[in-house]
Amino acid sequence: MKFIKYLLVGTVFGITLAKAEVISWYRIYEMFRFQSFHMYGVIGSAVILGIIFVQLIKRRHMKSIDGNEITINPKNVSVPRYLIGGIIFGLGWAMTGACPGPMFILIGNGVTVIIAMLASAIVGTYVYGLLRNKLPH
Amino acid sequence: MNNLIEFISQPWPWYVAGPIIAIIMFILLWFGKSFGISANLRTMCAMAGGGKSCDFFAFDWKSQVWNLVFAAGLILGGFIAHTYLMPSYDVHISEATINELSQMGIDDPGKNIVPEQIFNWESLFTLKGFIFIIVGGFLIGFGTRYAGGCTSGHAISGLSDLQLPSLIAVIGFFIGGLAMTYFILPHLLAL
Numbered sequence: 001m002k003f004i005k006y007l008l009v010g011t012v013f014g015i016t017l018a019k020a021e022v023i024s025w026y027r028i029y030e031m032f033r034f035q036s037f038h039m040y041g042v043i044g045s046a047v048i049l050g051i052i053f054v055q056l057i058k059r060r061h062m063k064s065i066d067g068n069e070i071t072i073n074p075k076n077v078s079v080p081r082y083l084i085g086g087i088i089f090g091l092g093w094a095m096t097g098a099c100p101g102p103m104f105i106l107i108g109n110g111v112t113v114i115i116a117m118l119a120s121a122i123v124g125t126y127v128y129g130l131l132r133n134k135l136p137h
Numbered sequence: 138m139n140n141l142i143e144f145i146s147q148p149w150p151w152y153v154a155g156p157i158i159a160i161i162m163f164i165l166l167w168f169g170k171s172f173g174i175s176a177n178l179r180t181m182c183a184m185a186g187g188g189k190s191c192d193f194f195a196f197d198w199k200s201q202v203w204n205l206v207f208a209a210g211l212i213l214g215g216f217i218a219h220t221y222l223m224p225s226y227d228v229h230i231s232e233a234t235i236n237e238l239s240q241m242g243i244d245d246p247g248k249n250i251v252p253e254q255i256f257n258w259e260s261l262f263t264l265k266g267f268i269f270i271i272v273g274g275f276l277i278g279f280g281t282r283y284a285g286g287c288t289s290g291h292a293i294s295g296l297s298d299l300q301l302p303s304l305i306a307v308i309g310f311f312i313g314g315l316a317m318t319y320f321i322l323p324h325l326l327a328l
Contacts, residue, residue, distance in 0.1 A: 003202065007206050009161055009210065012157070014217070015217055017154070023215070025251045026246060035237075041150075045155025046155040047292070047297055050294070051299065070169070074300060084284075086291075089277060089283075090310040090313020092274070093288075095325070098277070100175040101289055103274075105212070107215065113258050113260075114270075116271065117274035120271045120274030123275060123278065124274065124282075128279045128282040130193075
């Protein structure tokens with residue numbers, strides 16, 4: 001039962017990204033061609049409001065529902081892993097028109113071949129796990 | 138009630154979607170979790186027994202079940218939107234995008250959520266479909282884990298926390314995405 005709330009939040013997220021057309025290959029293409037403000041508006045407004053929320057959490061020392069103070073772990077600072085990994089993901093994002101969230105939402109939308117894409121993404125993650133000690137981080 | 142369903146069945150503008158995304162990130166933080174969907178790919182590797190052959194997947198994946206449930210919600214949300222809230226499957230992309238993609242051989246751009254001529258099961262067994270679906274999926278899975286996050290983990294959560302690594306990752310997303318869109322995609326679409 002304690003997981004129901006995550007199902008609910010995920011459902012709202014799925015409906016939102018589907019209704020705002022964020023899961024559409026066409027919207028991602030359009031974004032990278034700078035032919036519409038739509039995607040920049042979605043991400044930009046999410047980040048601006050997100051910054052405000054995170055500042056509120058930190059300044060008010062807000063607690064989570066289990067009573068602990070909310071902490072956000074800072075990521076290790078380095079350049080290669082974020083830049084190279086980011087570029088590899090960006091190539092895939094523009095090709096498939098999907099990032100991991102929209103992949104799940106597209107499956108729910110009946111584009112069932114995305115199951116094969118998801119399976120390949122899981123293999124990609126596994127191969128990263130095998131090679132990670134040899135890659136620059 | 139019908140009026141409400143009619144109201145939310147319109148396409149949602151960016152200024153509705155963006156704030157909802159930020160609120161969802163906030164709710165997950167309040168639940169004591171963090172918003173990041175690509176972590177599920179690693180969890181699935183661990184569940185499949187990846188920890189036996191690679192220590193990157195040897196972790197207690199049960200602590201991540203909440204995120205898998207969140208992902209199940211994404212599928213459910215997609216299904217609800219598709220079944221009940223979509224009077225039309227048109228995607229409202231710009232005229233410029235429609236014209237350009239028509240010239241590149243896409244039939245009726247924006248008439249469906251994805252270009253169906255590429256993303257379907259028959260196409261999967263052609264060179265073009267294999268590249269778009271399988272190679273594309275692999276790049277997403279490999280790249281997100283290498284970068285330590287995807288759009289939700291870096292572009293939304295990381296930037297909201299003003300983290301420099303996330304900014305570097307997002308710059309990487311755009312370098313890769315622009316290179317694909319401008320230099321590689323025209324050739325792939327012509328296959």
